[in-house]
Amino acid sequence: MEFRFNCHPLFRQRIVLINNSLLPTGFVAQHRREALDATAQISEIINFVGQLSAQAQGLSNPVTTSQKLRNSDHHIYLMFESNQKHGLVVGILKVGRKSLYVFDQNGETVNVTAPCVLDFYVHESRQRGGLGRELFDHMLKEENIHPEEMAIDRPSEKLLGFLQKHYGLYKKIPQMNNFVVYEGFFANKHHASDIDGRRMHITASPNTNLFGPTFTTVGEQLRSSSQTRQQVVSPPVVQQPPVGRYAAKRPSCSMAQIIHNSPTTVSTEPNSTSSSTNNHHAPPAASTNNNDYENHHHDHDHLHHDSAEFDREQEADPEPQPGSNNGDGVAEEVLTANMRNLSMSEPTGDYIDYHTDHHHHQLQQQQVKFADDYADIPEPEADPDPYSFHPHHLELSQQQQHQEMMTNRENSASPQSISQQQTPEHPGFKKPIRYTKQHTGLKNMSSGVGAAVMPSGKMEFDQEENEGFGSVKINRPIGKSSTRNSLSGDNDNESVHSKGSDGSHGHFDLKFYHNKLW
Numbered sequence: 001m002e003f004r005f006n007c008h009p010l011f012r013q014r015i016v017l018i019n020n021s022l023l024p025t026g027f028v029a030q031h032r033r034e035a036l037d038a039t040a041q042i043s044e045i046i047n048f049v050g051q052l053s054a055q056a057q058g059l060s061n062p063v064t065t066s067q068k069l070r071n072s073d074h075h076i077y078l079m080f081e082s083n084q085k086h087g088l089v090v091g092i093l094k095v096g097r098k099s100l101y102v103f104d105q106n107g108e109t110v111n112v113t114a115p116c117v118l119d120f121y122v123h124e125s126r127q128r129g130g131l132g133r134e135l136f137d138h139m140l141k142e143e144n145i146h147p148e149e150m151a152i153d154r155p156s157e158k159l160l161g162f163l164q165k166h167y168g169l170y171k172k173i174p175q176m177n178n179f180v181v182y183e184g185f186f187a188n189k190h191h192a193s194d195i196d197g198r199r200m201h202i203t204a205s206p207n208t209n210l211f212g213p214t215f216t217t218v219g220e221q222l223r224s225s226s227q228t229r230q231q232v233v234s235p236p237v238v239q240q241p242p243v244g245r246y247a248a249k250r251p252s253c254s255m256a257q258i259i260h261n262s263p264t265t266v267s268t269e270p271n272s273t274s275s276s277t278n279n280h281h282a283p284p285a286a287s288t289n290n291n292d293y294e295n296h297h298h299d300h301d302h303l304h305h306d307s308a309e310f311d312r313e314q315e316a317d318p319e320p321q322p323g324s325n326n327g328d329g330v331a332e333e334v335l336t337a338n339m340r341n342l343s344m345s346e347p348t349g350d351y352i353d354y355h356t357d358h359h360h361h362q363l364q365q366q367q368v369k370f371a372d373d374y375a376d377i378p379e380p381e382a383d384p385d386p387y388s389f390h391p392h393h394l395e396l397s398q399q400q401q402h403q404e405m406m407t408n409r410e411n412s413a414s415p416q417s418i419s420q421q422q423t424p425e426h427p428g429f430k431k432p433i434r435y436t437k438q439h440t441g442l443k444n445m446s447s448g449v450g451a452a453v454m455p456s457g458k459m460e461f462d463q464e465e466n467e468g469f470g471s472v473k474i475n476r477p478i479g480k481s482s483t484r485n486s487l488s489g490d491n492d493n494e495s496v497h498s499k500g501s502d503g504s505h506g507h508f509d510l511k512f513y514h515n516k517l518w
């Protein structure tokens, strides 16, 4: 590598050492201008040779530049070959200390500050001529170090062969980085591996990735090594019970229990309003009539009501008299009616488990009674899947609800009595058949919500057009008087019910009306 300037004044020796001053060792300048020129010339040499080295190693960017050297404490050894002209630079070797995380022979990660071979290049015209060995030996002498004590930064195949041939280095210690260290590396007194008697403990665990490496003292290492020899007995894992809101009782999904035919919890409190009291473990025969009513009533709730609706109904409906057979029969009737409306051709497994033969016989009697009461209601077709929802379920429900509402309106002087329907004390008591969203699948269908929450409040709206099944369009703000309702003379309670697609009445949640975006 020949340059445009005379290199002889720069290379007073065959191999010169250059540090961050960018002046070769032994260089003596008479004037400041000479020193500046020498620095510029050395910079040009380093950049040029570094570029050739990068090309020889197939690197996109040179490892060695004058700028990098100026900003570091690394050393560069340049080999010079004198001639009759400007002279030739034939080799370069850059070394320096680097802080590394390397594995030792035991696989333990150790942080060391070790001398490293960072760049090494001999011009192609001089390779395999012994120049490399000469340059490397000079460096080892100057650094007062052995070759196995150095870490090699991403060595090429040529350098690996070079080191094996000249220094017998072939036993590598596997590493996770690009550096190669050989056996004997950790016996080096030049390594600043220990920091205040501690060694960096690094593993490939997630903790290391999250929190970085940790220091381990020598004592801890001894303890850890002694623990590995002993049989480590890990303490048993204790399952901690859930606390806080996770410990709160979750509401049971009655529909999921029906679908999966899973056993439900048993309510031990007779007056409990829990919706999941499908009593498998307490046979009805052992209970009183009142308990029977409770259980059946809760079964009815289990099938057709969510807990909030049921609570409101419990407040509206007075409890039957203890010992009265009427309550049990009413509950059975409602249960039977609900089963009919769900097109349940056969009782479910839970249902069979629940009822004794006596109750089943009683149930059949109530079915006959119910059929007489609802003889005018068209019978739905047999449904092969009793749990699937069909539109005729809702149509039947709406027809029944409409019929019952009209009946209740006739029997009641106040419109509020819709939510306070006839009780077991009253003759001709009929439990209203109400469908929830669990049965219809419609989110905005909810029976009794408007009547229970705002029995006398004016919730009026105009239904501009019927947009389909169970949907209405409100075209004026809430509170404005309804022309249609005033003309038709409907009462307040009727105003909270919208008309379904078939002209029958449906019920909509209050949240439906309060959504201004709708």
Ligand SMILES: CC(=O)SCCNC(=O)CCNC(=O)[C@H](O)C(C)(C)COP(=O)(O)OP(=O)(O)OC[C@H]1O[C@@H](n2cnc3c(N)ncnc32)[C@H](O)[C@@H]1OP(=O)(O)O
Pocket (backbone or CB within 6 Å): 053, 056, 057, 117, 118, 119, 120, 121, 122, 123, 126, 127, 128, 129, 130, 131, 132, 133, 134, 152, 153, 154, 155, 156, 157, 158, 159, 161, 162, 163, 165
């Ligand atoms: C950390 C780093 O810098 S890694 C990058 C190392 N640099 C390079 O790969 C650049 C291209 N190669 C070179 O510059 C040189 O080959 C060097 C610096 C590796 C060695 O310099 P040389 O003057 O050739 O070394 P020297 O002549 O003293 O030793 C020769 C030995 O090096 C190895 N070697 C040198 N050149 C080659 C080569 N082209 N292919 C295989 N091995 C080679 C061989 O072991 C060879 O011994 P052999 O000739 O008996 O097979």
